[in-house]
Amino acid sequence: MEKVLSVNNVVKSFHQPEDFQVLKGVDFEVEKGEFVSIVGKSGSGKSTLLYILSTMDTDYDGSITINGNNVTGVKQNKLAAFRNEHIGFVFQFHFLLPEFSVIDNVMLPALKWGKKPIDVLRERARELLRMLDVTGQEEKKASLLSGGQQQRVAIARALINDPTIIMGDEPTGNLDSKNTKNVFRIFRELSREQGQTIITVTHDNDFASNCDRVIELKDGQIVNQ
């Protein structure tokens, strides 16, 4: 199988309020189309690890390769373009742009990439929203939707550029069980059928147990994978 992500000896320390090593040498690899969950107690460093993997946090030691590209030590602006193309990120809280319409929110990463004509994008965004069961709200302002709906819009946004890796920081954290199942099913399909890699941080044992692989972190180290 093709390796999509390899993490080599990643060490991360916080210096505020006092020196503290969050990640103490993390090593693992993820293959294309794998659906991985990262679990662990709070404070185990799983969110920190995810932000490092997402290339947003660049302040760490060790090295990370995504899709054959070394992303360690690359300039922020280049990383931004890389994220745009290769990584879809779903935050713990929806984090939509409240002043934009739902469909604009979904389309923004694709508009930034600028690879496809706007009509195609609009159709694709509608399709994704349909898939996530948010229909008939496309032209509404994002801030008018319920929390669960907004979270699903945020997931649609993460999928719009067909990224190599989809990362989620507790993506189903504030969804009801029906929608959690739906999202899980979508992730499952994406990884099986499209070969997209999914990495999620989760507290939900049910969610984790149905993944291809569970990586368990404890005190900044992988204890089980």
Add this chain to the structure above:
Amino acid sequence: MNTNNKIAWTHLTSKIQQLVVAVLSVTFGISMYIFMNGFVGGINTAFDDITFSTMAHIRVYNDLPNDEPSLIPHTTNDTIQFIHNARHIKYTEGIKNAQKIIQIAKGFTQVTAVTEQINQNVFFRNGITKVSGNLSGIDVENEDKVFGISKYMLKGHIYDLEKRNDGIVLGSGLAQSICVNVGDNVTLTTADGTHKSFKVLGIFESGASATDKSKAMISIRSARQLFSKNASYASDIQINVRDYNKVEKVSTKMAKMIPYKVESWKEGNSQLESSSMLRNILAMVISISILTVAGFGIYNIMNMTVNEKMREIAILKAMGFNGKDIVHIFLMQSLCIGIIGGAVGMGLGSLIIYIVRQIPYKIASFTSLPVAFRLIDYIMAFFFGLIVTIIAGYLPARKASRIDPVEILRG
């Protein structure tokens, strides 16, 4: 529409109240800039008009030689010379052949108007009232071109001087002090003791009260007759140039070609130049301070916007927008504010100028406050306004571009 512009536009239009406040601060700055500069410009023009109603840009006259006449040639060192009370004894008064000088002056492309004058001190008499003053023999048509005297006529027409040899036009103060009005007679007595009676055809008021109290004008032909001079005699030749600020260029060139004293208005009138300069500097300082304050207004609002949108900026960055995109988004917003504010400010500035121009102000030759409409003020105001907005918008935008998404999103 470009994605960044679309985001900028959405930000702008989602908070109309904030947009209005920001636009108003630019509007205020720009309109005040235009008004202040127009006002000072108008005042300067008015002052120049008054100044140049009695003074031409260049005056040519026959000056006494400054050096002492040497009566005895210097001999060797062991001789002592005593000369008491040395004086010029050979001096031809005035300009004998004025036409020739006028031709030379007209040869310069920068020269706009030339006129000849005979100026003498005389006594004006009406009954027992006797006042000394200056009599100007003028070439009416050219005089009007140089000084615009027809504008200052209170009563009568200056061109009537052409029609009557015994006509005279008096300054308003002078007419009052010898108690005459249009149609009355006044007797002149020259330094040589010649008397002649003139009929008052008109009264003028230039706004410079010293002039109005002492000056009178007759036609140059009558003046030549009165002072028994030849047909091409003049005491002064007055020349106007296109740009009075660059008068020295012409006057120095002219001085080489004319055998008389050529004097530009700047010689001996530097106070006029410096006061107009100071007014301009003052207007500049005031209007730039206003623009700076307006700039702070924009800075404040943009800064607030950036702080409010901290999380959105982090999200945009997480989605792949880079620092340049973020600067673009926020700079575009302030640019819009600057352009809208600038356009409205130019309108408001024009309105203020229009209103202030209606305020009556009846002193000297003014009827209302002088404010100039000048294109250059509008261009400069817009230009400065835009620069201030760009700076005031760029600083918060740069701050926004440096936001670390991880810090914001992790909370």
